[in-house]
Amino acid sequence: MIDVDIELTVRDGARRFDLGVRFATEAPFAALYGPSGSGKSLTLQAIAGLLKPRAGHVRLDGRTLFDAARGIDLAPRERGVGYLFQHYALFPHLSVRQNIGFGLTTWRRRRLTPAQQARVDSLIERFGLSAMADSRPGVLSGGQQQRVALARALVREPSALLLDEPFAALNPMLRGALRRELAEVVRQARIPALMITHDIDDVLELADVAFVYQDGQVVRDVDLRKGESRDHARRALGDERPVESPMRQKLRHLLNDGPAAG
Amino acid sequence: MIDVDIELTVRDGARRFDLGVRFATEAPFAALYGPSGSGKSLTLQAIAGLLKPRAGHVRLDGRTLFDAARGIDLAPRERGVGYLFQHYALFPHLSVRQNIGFGLTTWRRRRLTPAQQARVDSLIERFGLSAMADSRPGVLSGGQQQRVALARALVREPSALLLDEPFAALNPMLRGALRRELAEVVRQARIPALMITHDIDDVLELADVAFVYQDGQVVRDVDLRKGESRDHARRALGDERPVESPMRQKLRHLLNDGPAAG
Amino acid sequence: QELTVSAAASLTNAFKEIGQQFEKNHPGTNVRLNFAASGTLLQQMAQGAPVDVFASADQATMDKAVAQKLIDTATRKDFATNSLVLIAPLQGGPAIGSLQDLSGAAVKRIAIGKTATVPVGNYTKEALESAKLWEPLQPKFIQADSVRQVLDYVSRGEVDAGFVYRTDAAVMQDKVKIVLTAGGHTPVSYPVAQLAESKHKALAGSFVDFLLSVPGQEILGRYGFGKP
Amino acid sequence: MTSSLFDAFDAFPLILSLKVAALATVLALVAGIALGWLFARKPFPGSSVVESVFMLPLVLPPTVIGYAILVAAGRRSPLGKWVYEHFDYTIIFSWHGAVVASAVVALPLVLKSANAAFAGIDRSLEAAASTLGQSRWSVFVRVTLPLAWPGVLAGTLLAFARAMGEFGASLMVAGSIPNRTQTLSMAIYDATQAGQDDLALLLVVITSAISIAILVACNRYLSLR
Amino acid sequence: MTSSLFDAFDAFPLILSLKVAALATVLALVAGIALGWLFARKPFPGSSVVESVFMLPLVLPPTVIGYAILVAAGRRSPLGKWVYEHFDYTIIFSWHGAVVASAVVALPLVLKSANAAFAGIDRSLEAAASTLGQSRWSVFVRVTLPLAWPGVLAGTLLAFARAMGEFGASLMVAGSIPNRTQTLSMAIYDATQAGQDDLALLLVVITSAISIAILVACNRYLSLR
């Protein structure tokens, strides 16, 4: 479903960063995981068509979005991907509602059809943004902004989802709820999703496969579905790390759910 | 050490948000924890002097920064706090090095003394920013930007630290390293720190006490040091949540450390 | 010593030479020449500009200066004359031989100086009135803001004819031709006077004298001005 | 001011001025936005020189600009000649000439302001819009322009003010023909030159009041914030 | 152009023009930044009207502005009289008058651009600077102004160009005295009036070339990017 093989270099004065990644998977949900500055965001930008690789190709569901050798390079708007930017890139001059509905309209046709209106409203509702639907992004809290960005990326029923740390500004409870929303969206729409995250739980909950980045390269891929079946590895690894101590669990509980009984 | 009791209201059109929080602690490291939009960032802004509460007071280490009743309201620059903004607020026109050194100089005296220079260099070094010290923030990755913001907040040897999700954009390994850096800084400088985080592990690793937010109020505080002694609670809560399955631990290991052995 | 002379813009070329000559004759003297439209010069003086000698392009402006008590009336003298000419583009354009030809259908536009503000416009009006052409020609007039603008319009063929001073037509001989010298207007004479508040009365007096002297008149003559 | 003075006042120049200034502002706005965007986003070798050339209408005395327009579009010019022969029309001595002259003089104000505004925009917002399926034009109209609007608006208001005040170049191209091409500024100029101080003052007061009212209204209703 | 034409060319007006334009630009820059900041950050009831009043030098013909300066600072005014009696100095017919006139005419260009630029700044960056111990002035100099600089610079270049081109108001106040107060624009005007088309053209070319060179250089070296 996703087939990425790109080489590119970004420069800034004397500093340069070389990205050379290649990965492909049939799995619907893939995660990119790795240290800060290893090239994850640049990869998504290249897939979305915002950065032009020097060589290689990008294919999504059999569609070729980019192919240096064959001279194919679709414009971002033709790629039909939903992209959540790491820093959200919300339109400061538009309200939350207008931000979310932005991708459904054009400069010529700015009114939403009733069906589109309903879709926007349901996203606003599902992401808990009803109270602030008419506010500008500038007055929202960090987590509220992130949810607007997520809703905006989902609204167009894109043919693929690129998510750059979609839950980083959200607390665990909301994160759980939104993970479920996202999993549902991806399952229903049957679109491939590529998510950058620093949260292992995000990976474990959502992804079918994870590509581990290091210094601009994919150094490892982890198949998260296969893992389940390999029961012996489970036990072999079981004691390598201490199980979460009951103490920690209790505190976790205290933070999330309410005062500890006793 | 920290004594906060503030009431304020922010408005945006018809929407309004009331913040009314009160908490005080002698613990050196406190965490603010709670859902998106519950008023955590507003609290830090009020403590830093960027928002003026309607009523109440803010005291740090016995110094009164704000007291509505006594008419005290120190300007932000007189409060001497180090503030890491949720969206970093890095100066786009300055290099990483200039951003970090910014608080040590003034419009009149723009050169760093050798001692200050050394301090800036050591922060750049410790936060792994040497390669990009002369870049502008705009070309940095999300995690790199966050580290610049953290270094900038620490550089002045502030009398208190206000950290708004300092590790949100960092992957777990770096997060661990920076947690240790931060704990070290706070311990050495003997300054109180107030940290907003969505990561329970951050709370567990760093904080002595956590204040749990809900709808603009502190609904609960969790003493993370006392917890240790209450051994019976540990067992009482032990089975409420499943211990992390070995499967998950294995995957965690795969993502972080290297390919699984067999 | 410094002598400040405010002179109408149409005197620019001649006065620059006269100023140099005067400086030569009076070593140690520095003549500051200030050129602008007569109306601007009047406004400057009215606000206390430190002017010693005022040379106007028309009597009306000088009269206003007198009325505002800016002028030492005893020193007022006419120092030059000019004549009004009808000009047409050197090439193209309808044939014009007399003022009457202006009423012909071939002549569509005639540039004149603005009657209210440009002295040459007033003379034009008088000349055409005495030829009984002022009213009939009204629809054809383009009222230009300065003599120079009339010249530009004529030289670029935007208008079919225009009225300017002989001195102006002289500088554009390669583009415009003088059709005739118009009569029937009050003589075009240029007055000069010393300012009442002048601090260099003696020097100002000699400047005026020089204007009227033979060498002064010789220079003015070379630029096309007539004797007073 | 006596009532006879008010009689002397004539609404024609006022209406003409507003018409000329409005049209000139629109022309300058469209051209200024297009050129400002071009120089900010598609620089080419020497583009900063070309950009500075567009500043010349500010640098040179208006009469020179007027003369240049006369030379370029007058009846002796190839363009003017062609238009005259085919349409029996010339821009000279028509109020259209005043519009062109004012637009040329006002253009650099919009251009430079728009240029700076476009250069300052966060490009990732444009990128975001393009991933949301928007065409280049749609991105420009819905994101780039609204974000640059405060700067563009500032330039536009400057351009309007300048167009109201323009008279040197217009005078040359359009002539100052009462009831045909005489704008307020020309009328003021005439009145000051003719020594009609009362009339001049009246006209200045009227021009000032109306311009201020328009500028304040535009500031309020066009600022989009 | 013949060599005699080059002889007729005289460097004085050029040097004076550059001096006048530079000083006027500096004055307009300082005042424009201060006022632009004020109107952007400390609005008061009616401040948009006051702001628009500062646009009047653009709206009114330069002669009117010049006349207003004469009335306000000439020897017949209380101010001008006092200065004249105590210091034996008058701004009339001195090149200082041209500086003042040009500055007044150029001021709205800086003011409006600076105003828009200041209004567009991300306030959280100023907040960040203040938590880093910076005084208000330090925040302004180190954060606000650099961030607003592209817009302010655009206004400043417009102001410089306008100051180079200004002559109507300066003519009124400073006069057009060769070798004393005659600027390039005045010299151009004089040359056109005197029918010296060759000289006028030469002066136009020189003025254009030098202005373009300065604008390009400023764009390059002052843009801080």
Ligand SMILES: Nc1ncnc2c1ncn2[C@@H]1O[C@H](COP(=O)(O)OP(=O)(O)OP(=O)(O)O)[C@@H](O)[C@H]1O
């Ligand atoms: N426009 C650019 N010009 C120059 N260098 C850049 C540019 N954008 C990113 N880089 C550099 O490329 C490297 C990879 O950046 P990228 O944003 O892909 O990292 P990342 O993996 O997303 O990291 P993080 O998890 O911190 O967001 C970084 O070192 C960054 O500084």
Ligand SMILES: Nc1ncnc2c1ncn2[C@@H]1O[C@H](COP(=O)(O)OP(=O)(O)OP(=O)(O)O)[C@@H](O)[C@H]1O
């Ligand atoms: N300037 C403002 N004007 C109006 N409302 C505001 C403003 N700033 C914040 N708010 C609102 O106040 C509430 C609290 O915001 P705050 O930023 O403190 O949330 P938070 O607890 O930090 O959330 P998050 O974890 O998502 O960052 C939110 O509903 C937000 O929309």
Ligand code: MOO
């Ligand atoms: O010399 Mo004049 O006063 O411009 O006609």
Ligand SMILES: [Mg+2]
């Ligand atoms: Mg990233």
Ligand SMILES: [Mg+2]
């Ligand atoms: Mg927050």
